[in-house]
Amino acid sequence: EAQVTQNPRYLITVTGKKLTVTCSQNMNHEYMSWYRQDPGLGLRQIYYSMNVEVTDKGDVPEGYKVSRKEKRNFPLILESPSPNQTSLYFCASSLSYYNEQFFGPGTRLTVL
Amino acid sequence: AQKVTQAQTEISVVEKEDVTLDCVYETRDTTYYLFWYKQPPSGELVFLIRRNSFDEQNEISGRYSWNFQKSTSSFNFTITASQVVDSAVYFCALDSNYQLIWGAGTKLIIKP
Numbered sequence: 754e755a756q757v758t759q760n761p762r763y764l765i766t767v768t769g770k771k772l773t774v775t776c777s778q779n780m781n782h783e784y785m786s787w788y789r790q791d792p793g794l795g796l797r798q799i800y801y802s803m804n805v806e807v808t809d810k811g812d813v814p815e816g817y818k819v820s821r822k823e824k825r826n827f828p829l830i831l832e833s834p835s836p837n838q839t840s841l842y843f844c845a846s847s848l849s850y851y852n853e854q855f856f857g858p859g860t861r862l863t864v865l
Numbered sequence: 866a867q868k869v870t871q872a873q874t875e876i877s878v879v880e881k882e883d884v885t886l887d888c889v890y891e892t893r894d895t896t897y898y899l900f901w902y903k904q905p906p907s908g909e910l911v912f913l914i915r916r917n918s919f920d921e922q923n924e925i926s927g928r929y930s931w932n933f934q935k936s937t938s939s940f941n942f943t944i945t946a947s948q949v950v951d952s953a954v955y956f957c958a959l960d961s962n963y964q965l966i967w968g969a970g971t972k973l974i975i976k977p
Contacts (some may be wrong), residue, residue: 761938786964788967793874793969794871794969795871795956795967795970796956796958796965796967797967798964798965801880801963801964803963809963811964812964837964841908844908845910850960850964851876851898851915851960851964852915853900853912853915854910854912854965855912856909856910858908858909859909864912
């Protein structure tokens with residue numbers, strides 16, 4: 754089944770404790786992206802990747818890191834999480850940036 | 866600057882009514898794509914449609930239809946004979962420089 758998986762689905766952590774949210778797709782898509790969703794703001798792009806080893810900042814990259822060592826995986830790293838990073842995070846993939854994006858189920862992160 | 870505006874924060878209608886969700890965008894690009902996504906109460910993001918800026922034909926898919934007008938920079942979405950299952954948050958998005966710019970979303974409530 755074609756899908757984008759994210760783990761964990763829910764995470765409660767404390768300020769400053771490094772964490773990684775994994776994202777994997779099995780559709781051989783070149784484009785992958787991370788978004789955060791906050792009430793009233795829609796989705797905002799954090800980072801995106803056009804292909805392996807090619808990543809770029811979106812609109813709200815501060816406090817986040819990503820890597821794209823393999824085509825299928827695109828982990829999101831929070832080196833030192835802060836409470837303002839409490840949000841719902843979505844990973845997405847598509848053939849290219851202008852194609853339909855397939856989304857993961859979301860990761861709800863709470864930083865205390 | 867690229868921007869997507871969904872001025873209707875929330876719409877509530879009774880089942881079987883027709884409803885139109887507005888989307889107005891700003892872009893300096895001559896070639897661009899517009900999208901609509903649906904987020905039902907379960908939280909996943911579901912692709913509905915993609916429209917190329919060169920294709921101004923209206924699209925109909927069952928009870929759903931989309932009206933794209935470049936002259937007014939709008940890409941409105943109409944649901945005919947709404948059903949309770951249409952209750953969701955609907956997002957309009959614009960591709961820009963390899964990213965998707967999202968509107969804040971319109972929450973649609975269909976009452977039985």
